[in-house]
Amino acid sequence: MTTRHAAHGGVRIAYEDLGGRGGEPLLLVMGLGASRAWWPEGFVAALVERGFHVVSYDQRDAGESTHFTDRDRVHPFVGLFRRRPVAYTAEEMTDDAVAVLDAMGWDSAHLFGHSLGGLLTQRVALRHPDRVRSITVSGAMPSDARGLAPLRHVRLGFVLWASRLGGPEDDAGHVAAGIALARRISSPGYAFDESAARAAVEREIAMSHGILDGAAQGRQTGAPWSGGRLAGIRVPTLVLHGEQDPVVRPSAARATAAAVPGARLVLLPGVGHDLPRELWPRITGEVRAIADAALASGARRP
Numbered sequence: 384m385t386t387r388h389a390a391h392g393g394v395r396i397a398y399e400d401l402g403g404r405g406g407e408p409l410l411l412v413m414g415l416g417a418s419r420a421w422w423p424e425g426f427v428a429a430l431v432e433r434g435f436h437v438v439s440y441d442q443r444d445a446g447e448s449t450h451f452t453d454r455d456r457v458h459p460f461v462g463l464f465r466r467r468p469v470a471y472t473a474e475e476m477t478d479d480a481v482a483v484l485d486a487m488g489w490d491s492a493h494l495f496g497h498s499l500g501g502l503l504t505q506r507v508a509l510r511h512p513d514r515v516r517s518i519t520v521s522g523a524m525p526s527d528a529r530g531l532a533p534l535r536h537v538r539l540g541f542v543l544w545a546s547r548l549g550g551p552e553d554d555a556g557h558v559a560a561g562i563a564l565a566r567r568i569s570s571p572g573y574a575f576d577e578s579a580a581r582a583a584v585e586r587e588i589a590m591s592h593g594i595l596d597g598a599a600q601g602r603q604t605g606a607p608w609s610g611g612r613l614a615g616i617r618v619p620t621l622v623l624h625g626e627q628d629p630v631v632r633p634s635a636a637r638a639t640a641a642a643v644p645g646a647r648l649v650l651l652p653g654v655g656h657d658l659p660r661e662l663w664p665r666i667t668g669e670v671r672a673i674a675d676a677a678l679a680s681g682a683r684r685p
Contacts (some may be wrong), residue, residue: 413445
């Protein structure tokens with residue numbers, strides 16, 4: 384696949400067309416400090432088979448997009464509670480997603496976001512409602528959790544564990560740390576696929592020369608949001624969450640689904656903070672169903 388770049392002000396946002404041209408436009412948004420390399424190829428293929436034209440991109444400070452390396456260093460957990468931006472705002476991050484839609488020539492699209500990407504999809508739907516057909520929020524915090532509210536949903540044990548991983552010094556260290564992280568967030572109800580995790584880590588290293596960039600993660604979590612509340616979302620919304628998620632508690636999904644009018648909540652037994660291969664048919668079927676709901680409500684075709 385060929386990396387392309389969308390321009391948003393002075394920021395370059397890397398994105399990739401993953402196939403399915405002619406289908407319903409679907410933009411994938413990955414999580415905290417992670418590049419598009421973490422989307423499993425088989426999962427993308429399953430989405431294409433469901434009739435989607437799939438594009439993924441790297442958020443600012445991830446992958447091959449612009450990194451703000453000259454800004455303050457803040458721990459990702461501390462960034463959650465900052466009142467002023469570390470480097471940029473959450474509104475600017477939503478505008479990056481729209482810049483990718485513009486570069487693709489899409490007037491609107493369905494959005495699937497995982498972890499921090501799921502939080503961002505909520506905010507894109509609020510800030511750019513005319514550009515969004517439906518959203519799928521996977522393993523994410525609710526946008527309305529502000530101040531100390533995130534403490535209700537974050538598993539502090541994971542935060543402490545992740546903070547001890549430190550910064551690997553070479554590629555071998557990055558691979559080992561990346562596999563350890565993938566194992567930690569994997570689904571206890573399903574076998575851990577170490578070969579797939581290794582492949583994702585190696586793709587990540589090729590794109591961004593490493594993983595576990597705490598400074599970049601701190602800049603992302605330290606991007607404050609001053610936009611609307613979840614009650615203002617007016618597009619069909621699917622909220623997915625693993626019942627055994629070791630990073631974000633299922634209470635986060637329940638809060639999001641309760642706040643968004645008409646949202647569909649799907650809790651997945653045995654699932655952690657990943658997308659197990661065995662559930663790809665079910666998950667992509669749910670995404671197809673929410674997209675069909677959007678079509679039935681009058682959302683535009685490409």
